[in-house]
Amino acid sequence: MPEDRPTLPPVRLHSDAELARDALATPLLARAVRLARWAGPQTQVGVGGELVDEQLPAAAEELGLGAAIDDGPAYAGEAWRVAVDTGLVDVEEPADDTDSGTGSVVAGDNLALVTGGSPQDVLGLWLDALDVVFADATAPVLEDIAAAIGDDGEIDLETLEWDPEAEAAFLEGVLGNLYLLTVTENGAGEEPVPLPVLAASMIVPDDMGEPTDDVLEQVSEAMMRLDDQFRLLEPVGLVEYRPVDEELMAEEVDDAGPAALGDDEDVARYGMVRLTPLGLYGVRARLLEAGIDAPAVGDLADKGAETLLDGLAHFPEVSARAETEQWLARREPAAAARELLAAARGDDGGAPLRRLHCQQALTLVGPAAEPSVRAVLDDAQLGGLARVWLAERGAADVPAPPESMIFWLAIDTIAAQLAAGGEAAELQDLVEGLVAGHSGFFDAAWRVDHPATADVLEAMGRLHRDKQTAKEARKAAFKSRSAH
Structure with missing residues (x-):
């Protein structure tokens, strides 16, 4: 093991069976499984595998997110994308002799793992779903998508001022800090962490005394981005999240900014987040994949x-x-x-x-x-x-x-x-x-x-x-x- 390889305190994880049950109960994966069972040869998808617009209302209805819920079709579209990317459904390309531009779907091999696979199989599906959501969470917010498309028909990243690697690294760093606070003895543990604390942990230098106005502005911007990201990560079961108070966002922000808040209730209005037991498992898996030594209690049980x-x-x-x-x-x-x-x-x-x-x-x-x-x-x-x-x-x-x-x-x-x-x-x-x-x-x-x-x-x-x-x-x- 390299000497400079980071090592974290050990985490106490729930059993694979418990975590697998938690994974199947997450709203997003449960919806993806339900749509995979609902879909059939008559289900039409676009060239990217997405449900065509005409199918979205029926999919939302299947999920109990019908006309009474404004964002029902959007939730259905998100769940469908997870079903495709995790192999719960397989997309069949349109036949050569058709000009419809749409394909259909069949059940994917991974759908059988939901009921017939091992807990590790289910957790593998969930980690794939987490990858899909993580990619969505680090994608740019396209308020005017037409203005971001270049002459070649591709999205111009420079116009968006979006660095995908930097954005992903920032969110990975935030999740790593949240993980460390959770597993460190005398750390946050089961208690939720204020969003300003997480944002500041990534932006404010350790040796900085009183943050400058520029740094506080960066913290505020990071908080609002994290608010959007944690709202996306909650349905996949990674976190429990209390969002930023919408009334607060409408209020005029004073010069002190969120970093100067001392009252617990005031801090809570800026958002509170904690990793779930499933989230601990998921972040640890990502840390291990990144080459970070993140031990778990039980790792040494079969060693000398x-x-x-x-x-x-x-x-x-x-x-x-x-x-x-x-x-x-x-x-x-x-x-x-x-x-x-x-x-x-x-x-x-x-x-x-x-x-x-x-x-x-x-x-x-x-x-x-x-x-x-x-x-x-x-x-x-x-x-x-x-x-x-x-x-x-x-x-x-x-x-x-x-x-x-x-x-x-x-x-x-x-x-x-x-x-x-x-x-x-x-x-x-x-x-x-x-x-x-x-x-x-x-x-x-x-x-x-x-x-x-x-x-x-x-x-x-x-x-x-x-x-x-x-x-x-x-x-x-x-x-x-x-x-x-």
Whole structure:
């Protein structure tokens, strides 16, 4: 894997079966399926596969979007385009001996997947439908289409001032930011995100203090474009969206603009959006296709213990526990404990964190792990971990550790916490507790034969709040480096 390949926090997805049911229930795909079943050899389509104008009222009626709904034919046309582009219907070209300029349709091979395919087949159909809608959402708004058509009969993109690649990249970026807010621990999660926040995340530079009037104007323009796009993306089930208040759009916008709004209700009037569970699946699929590492909980369940323990280094606590539970569910407890302990050994930079995650995983194995844990009591790298685990379970006959093992475990524990990026206050408490609990801690610690000894002692010098003790830690780090 390339070093610069982006990695996102893991997402917890619903099962494929649940997501497939959600996909079939989305308004747009449900309409496309219904029209595919309604269509037959007498259904006429234009040269591009679209329903001819004369067929649209009947199609709208079939969908329950008849004359009482002004946009019924437009909704029917959109659903039909999805049916064609996802292979739910196949277009037959007009016969050579006819000048009607229209063709007809037959059921496509993919229509059978709706009832006879696997959940993955259904999700594949839905992703194809999402591609269709995404293309529509990033298409230009043609208020005067005639003025945009050049002498050659093609649409002049320069006249439209429309860059299709830039437009697609912008919407992909917005969806990526929404995904990140959803999967990041302590992020937005289930809460909807204000449209101004998403627009600003793409336009306002990170190092900008107070946005300029020009930047605020760009944010406002992006919001209105996103409002149109999310209205299109909601029927395919990607998002739940509260549109921009139409009364608000008619009001005079003050100089401060949406970025300056502080009241929750005021912000909500500018639009609120959240990814659905199906939307999380869909955006993740697009991220993976773009080469972005977007892990999901369960990805490591069929991997070896070393891969699991290394992978958990990038997981938030809740996701790490869920991933470990899925991994353990596929294994016999005693065998899983042995595999975890074997994977926890090592002198590489990731080993301390592997041992920490191993200890946490063993708490989920339960009593069945005890024989495997007792088997490593004399292991220089695992003996301290084993004693801690046994003591926490109230096990009897746990031998006292030699002093060398106590200090080795102390260095290993702090190295793991440093690698995990723990909270500074928690690390300070850990460091100060270790020093206070062992007289002459640094005199013994610098001699510990652990690859991270010097780095840990330097960190203790930064973290300890007592200046004299911090100075002793730095001296010990110097001794360790000199000795090794």
